[in-house]
Amino acid sequence: QQQVKQSPQSLIVQKGGISIINCAYENTAFDYFPWYQQFPGKGPALLIAIRPDVSEKKEGRFTISFNKSAKQFSLHIMDSQPGDSATYFCAASTGNQFYFGTGTSLTVIP
Amino acid sequence: GAGVSQTPSNKVTEKGKYVELRCDPISGHTALYWYRQSLGQGPEFLIYFQGTGAADDSGLPNDRFFAVRPEGSVSTLKIQRTERGDSAVYLCASSPGRGVTDTQYFGPGTRLTVL
Numbered sequence: 001q002q003q004v005k006q007s008p009q010s011l012i013v014q015k016g017g018i019s020i021i022n023c024a025y026e027n028t029a030f031d032y033f034p035w036y037q038q039f040p041g042k043g044p045a046l047l048i049a050i051r052p053d054v055s056e057k058k059e060g061r062f063t064i065s066f067n068k069s070a071k072q073f074s075l076h077i078m079d080s081q082p083g084d085s086a087t088y089f090c091a092a093s094t095g096n097q098f099y100f101g102t103g104t105s106l107t108v109i110p
Numbered sequence: 111g112a113g114v115s116q117t118p119s120n121k122v123t124e125k126g127k128y129v130e131l132r133c134d135p136i137s138g139h140t141a142l143y144w145y146r147q148s149l150g151q152g153p154e155f156l157i158y159f160q161g162t163g164a165a166d167d168s169g170l171p172n173d174r175f176f177a178v179r180p181e182g183s184v185s186t187l188k189i190q191r192t193e194r195g196d197s198a199v200y201l202c203a204s205s206p207g208r209g210v211t212d213t214q215y216f217g218p219g220t221r222l223t224v225l
Contacts, residue, residue, distance in 0.1 A: 004152075006152075032211055041218065042216075042218055043114070043201050043203070043216025043217050043218050043219055044153065044201075044216050045215075045216065046213045046214065046215075049211065051211070089152045089153070091152070095166070096141070096143075096158045096160075096165065096166055097155050097158070097166065097168070097169070098143075098153075098155055098214075099155070100152030100153045100154070101152050102150070102151055102152050103150070103151070103152050
């Protein structure tokens with residue numbers, strides 16, 4: 001059973017546009033929600049993360065929006081650039097167990 | 111400084127064989143994780159070490175999988191009697207071990223192919 005559901009599976013955005021990736025979870029015990037960026041042949045790298053006591057966190061062009069009541073969270077990439085083209089994973093954790101979504105392949109067209 | 115390294119980068123083996131995958135974490139990191147990533151999927155948790163002990167091995171799929179970290183640094187993931195379904199990228203990550211919100215630093219992975 002997939003603990004974290006991620007959509008869309010793939011996304012194509014024009015340079016300068018906004019990329020939005022959504023995730024949903026069921027386990028209310030999750031207390032940490034990171035997003036990872038992965039390039040081909042590389043391991044995932046932490047992009048930004050949020051705890052459930054805040055509804056939004058922004059770091060540069062990247063923003064996480066968190067809706068605790070709906071058990072949903074999303075990643076917004078503002079002013080998307082071709083260099084942002086990668087696979088993005090949301091994750092949720094309780095204790096030291098991390099559950100990842102299935103990934104979103106983002107392509108930013110110049 | 112050096113990041114997490116994993117060797118080999120690629121491993122091809124035959125069904126039924128035994129394999130060992132090695133992870134060298136970032137120096138000083140006490141927490142170490144192993145994940146398995148199948149094609150088109152997110153990483154799947156296998157095991158977590160805090161120091162030398164396996165604090166949580168609930169993600170290991172069956173008793174053919176085993177991992178050790180005898181001196182609290184390098185870790186080896188061991189797979190016995192490999193099956194074609196074990197083919198995946200095996201990722202290792204380490205973190206300082208201060209808490210669950212520590213950043214996990216991932217290695218590049220070992221791509222295991224079982225023929």
